[in-house]
Amino acid sequence: MSFTLHQLDVFAEVAKQKSMTKAAEKLFMSQPAVSIQVKKLQEHFGVNLFEMISKELYLTEAGKELYEAQKNIKSEVESLEMALSEIKGMLRGSLNVAAVSTAKYFMPYILGDFRSKFEKIKMSLKVTDRNEVKDLLRKNMCDLAVFSELPKDLDLEAVEFLDNPLLMASAADHPLAKKKNVTFKDLEDHPFLIREPGSGTRIVMQRLLDEHKIDPEIVMELGTNEAVKQAIMAGIGISLISKYSLTLEESVGKIAVLDIDNLPYVNKWKLVYPKGKRLSPAAQSFIEFTTNESFKEILK
Structure with missing residues (x-):
């Protein structure tokens, strides 16, 4: 093989930036040095990897194939480096986690504690909506x-790693806030707030409403837990919400947890990855860390 991993990395940066000059700035290289590395790759494969359209570089079909291959090669090399580091007794590398929005209330604490034990691992946490996590x-x-x-x-x-208690919450002065043994039938005459389509909390709430055969008025659809909490505190409606997101508001008396039969509803938080994916040593170690019962002390 007469091309190098460095040349592939340079090529990938040019592909991302659509510019030799911008790629050179990102890589702290001169523009001619970047051009030379790309030229060597093109000479090796005997094809053009880029084409110029309106003063901007675009990948050719061959370039697109090489770009996908470069990402796979980089992933394999990182896995190899981590595996060899683990053999040497010093786990290092990177761990990239994507999480649905409610997980922001506990994942930073878990990742922080994990990193304190594996300081050489670089970590990233992307918290976003359910559809984007699926896309990632x-x-x-x-x-x-x-x-x-x-x-x-x-x-x-x-892999299940943490309970996810879901509670029905209202404003502190809601008529049901002080009532004991509230039934789902009692809820039917009160306005509800609901998360956006696809949200895990919305899926569970719709399941509970169907199971108890009630059809309350949905007065507002909201895209985040924070928005739901603000709407609850404003007295707009009640909603099912994760216990992890209520710690502050409940403690200062801004939000009340309703005393409802069969709640909290507890499902499980899960670490997931595509079937057939070969996990890096860092990812494997993180799964082992989160399935050890002692890690739950972090969240108490």
């Missing part, structure tokens, strides 16, 4: 993802 899994752009309700349209391996 499809594109193999994260090592692990965090869901409570698994997507049915993806073929995934899942």
Whole structure:
């Protein structure tokens, strides 16, 4: 093989930036040095990797093939480096986790404690909506993802690691806030707030409403837990929400947890990855860390 990993990295940066000059700035190289590395790759494969359109570089079909191959090669090399580091007794490398929005209330604490034990691992946490997390899994752009309700349209391996208690919450002065043994039938005459389509909490809430055969008025659809909490405190409606997101508001008396039969509803947070994916040593170690009972002390 007469080309190098460095040349592939330079080529990939040019592909991302669509510019030799911008890639050179990102890589702290001169523009001629970047051009030379790309030229050597093109000479090796005997094809043009880029074409110029309106003063911007675009990948040719051959370039697109090489770009995908470069990402796979880089991933394999990183896995090899981590595996060899683990053999030497010093786990290092990177761990990229994507998580649905509710997980932001506990994942930073878990990752922080994990990093205190494996300081050489570089970590990233992307907290976003359910659809984007699914997209990152499809594109193999994260090592692990965090869901409570698994997507049915993806073929995934899942490891349960934490309880996810879901509670029905209201404003502190809501008529049901002080009532004991509230039933689901009692809820039917009160306005509800609901998360956006696809949200794991929405899936569970719709399941509970169907099971108890009630059809309350949905007065507002909201895209984040923070928005739901603000709407609850504003007295707009009640909603099912994760216990992890209520710690502050409940402690200062801004939000009340309703005393409802069969709640909290407890499902499990899961670490997931595509079936067939070869996990890096860092990802494997993180799964082992989160399935050890002692790690839950972090969240108390």
